Amino acid sequence: MNPLINSSLEEVGSNMVHQSKLDPVTFEVLKNGFINLVDQMAEQILRTCYSFVIFNRDFSCAMCDAEGNTIMQGTQDISVHVGTLHLTAKAVIEDFDDDIHPGDVFLVNDPYRGGTHFNDVRVIRPVFYNGKIIAYMQANGHWADMGGSTPGSFDVNSKDHYGEGVRIPPVRIWSKGVYLKDVANLLVSNMRIPEERLGDLRSQAVATQVGENQLLQLVEKYGINTILTAFDEVQDYVEYMTREKVKKLPNGTWETTDFIDMDPELGDGLIPIKVKMTVKDDEIFYDLSGSHPYISIFLNSGFGAALSATYAGTKTFFPDIPLNSGFYRVVSTYLPENSVVNAPWPIAVTGFCSGAYEKIMNACFELWSNIMPERAIACSFNLEYLLVGGNDKREGYNNQYFMWYDWMPGGHGGRIDRDGANALTAVFGLGMMIQPSEGQERLSPVLTTKLEILTDSAGPGQYRGGCGVEKGGVLQNIENTVMSYCCDRSRSVTWGIFGGLPSIPHGVWLNPDKEDKQFLGTVFSNVKLKNGDMFTRPSAGGGGLGDPLKRDVYDVLEDVIDEYVSIERAEKDYGVVIKEIDRDLDQFEIDFKATEETRKYIRNHRKHWLEEDIDAVYDMYLNGEVDHLDLIRRYGIVIDLSTNTVLRKSTAQNREMMRKRTLAHWD
Secondary structure, three states: OOOOOOEEEEOOOOOOEEEEOOOHHHHHHHHHHHHHHHHHHHHHHHHHOOOHHHHOOOEEEEEEEOOOOEEEEOOOOOHHHHHHHHHHHHHHHHHHOOOOOOOOEEEEOOHHHOOOOOOEEEEEEEEEEOOEEEEEEEEEEEOOOOOOOOOOOOOOOOOEHHHOOOOOOOEEEEEOOEEOHHHHHHHHOOOOOHHHHHHHHHHHHHHHHHHHHHHHHHHHHHOHHHHHHHHHHHHHHHHHHHHHHHHOOOOEEEEEEEEEOOEOOOEOOOEEEEEEEEEEOOEEEEEOOOOOEOOOOOOOOOHHHHHHHHHHHHHOOOOOOOOOHHHHOOEEEEOOOOEOOEOOOOEOOHHHHOOHHHHHHHHHHHHHHHHOHHHOEOOOOOOOEEEEEEEEOOOOOOOOEEEEEEOOOEOOOOEOOOOOOOOEOOOOOOOOOOOOHHHHHHHOOEEEEEEEEOOOOOOOOOEOOOOOEEEEEEEOOEEEEEEEEEOOOOOOOOOOEOOOOOOOOOOEEEOOOOOOOEEEEOEEEEEEEOOOOEEEEEOOOOOOEOOHHHOOHHHHHHHHHOOOOOHHHHHHHHOOOEEEEEHHHOEEEEOHHHHHHHHHHHHHHHHHHOOOOHHHHHHHHHOOOOOHHHHHHOOOOOEEOOOOEEOHHHHHHHHHHHHHHOHHHOO
16 A cells, blocks of 8 residues: 555544545554654663653653654653753754754753753754754753752752753754763763763663664655655644644633742742633634743743643643644743743743642643533642752762652542542653652662651542642761752642632641751752751642532541541531541441531531631631631631741732632532
8 A cells, every 4th residue: 555645534433534645554553653662762761861860750752853843752751841842952953053963962951942941951863864854853851960059959049040050052962973072071060960960861862862763764664755744744633633622612711820829039929820711713822911020939930831831731631632743733822021931041940840830730720621621620739849969978878979859749639520639740740750769768868757648638629639648758877968849839729629629738847746846838948957857748639629518428438437538627628527436447437417517507607718807717726726727728818837927918819719719619
């Protein structure tokens, strides 16, 4: 069969027909062959990387065409990487133009040229056939340190990129097959544990070579004309599928707001990120006008990462469509300049992932939940990184420098017909693995003391959010060691939709069981540590979806048995009164009469709780009449956990959003 004859591709189970120059079999074989090619690149990285961070899948790969457009991504890539890899490929093309040769390999991590943050280092290899570039292979890995003033390169005090690490614009690292050792050494000499950085560089470079070899084998088998046609066809196919699905949706405009906790220089007040989405015929438009100007800490996003957030937030609601640049043609995004969603050079952006990025994603989730309620999902927990760096004094480790670089699982939002997922990696990168404590303990002098599902962490709802976890550790045999943390949502707590309630705030506690315990918050850098110091932190659960008073009482009972929900919060949040008979035997009993009375009481009073006088409620809190979760879930009051004081402006903003997302949906 001639693969270039005119034929059609038909999506099974629908009436969509896409005209193609390739026969259906060849098209399908090559489409999946391109995916397999990228997956083989990923497998190469997984087996040869030096960094424990990359080993736990904080990396992504892609194949781009000669213009830099993404032809295909892999099956476990991280959303923010994939949505920006075409931009960094285009940056290489722009800078080097006709000065690109067989055997060249380029390096780039520049967040102001379409990258994400400095830790995400992209290795880009052009693929030549008969003297012409036909594609670019790209492998992106999160390097655990890029230099700068803080181990791990997450410095909350940096106002600009100079304190965050080495900025790498498109630079040649192999020239016509010759490794430029001097260039590589110049870069890694400014990073901690340089031998690990070089190991990851080589691993990523070889991965792009694997991709090159696989592609040239396909060219040899099918011919260059067929392969180049397939490059265009797979993008056109994705565009066509997406447009056909969007056509079936109602036209209209929807908007919402999510928040970053604060700007330290401005004090109290949540930082708004406004997202307006318009669906018109077969196109999707996002407008983030009205989002706050860039702030004084690193939670800003550059243009490329914010653009990727709209792609990822949209793609979540179209899971059956492959992802390549054809999808990007359907989605247009306006990002106002000099804003928290489009910060210019040299404004600090390293913490974008915990800041603006996931706020945009979750805002998109809320908007799409109104258009496609069959896929609705509430807000999910916030990505967080805890970094500890210093000298390892354990016997046999020769006082070498170590980096303990940890992220936690948490809860995803409640869904339209089921509870949110428990203890899953963040929506930022579902392909990442949860790091095994055993591996961390082998590589660093940080001993994990607990890692367990956290009771009452899930946002209540008819379908509750997934549960978060709590992880603790102790520092042993350390010297010259500091801790940094990149997170958010200690104030803009993970929220519910359609009547659901929020979960819990994030934050790190130092020495929580001692008299000198200290709440360090969600963003801090270079906190000095000593031998024996202990720390713990929760990850939030997901927000609830639907009215908690409509949750089946037996589902609440099961949650109590599983220790997802305490008996106290079962009554306060769900109005279900449960008596413990024998916990060891999982014997509990629902008091149905008391439950009916409690639910009636809550239903009659809860709409007034968000209007209660803040000072009166705060006095009840200080007197022990209500607890911190009551402040969050009943009264919408935001407090600063480090000082235990009310944040009035943040409370007003939070209450306004709870009225829209929660109270407005109650009977």
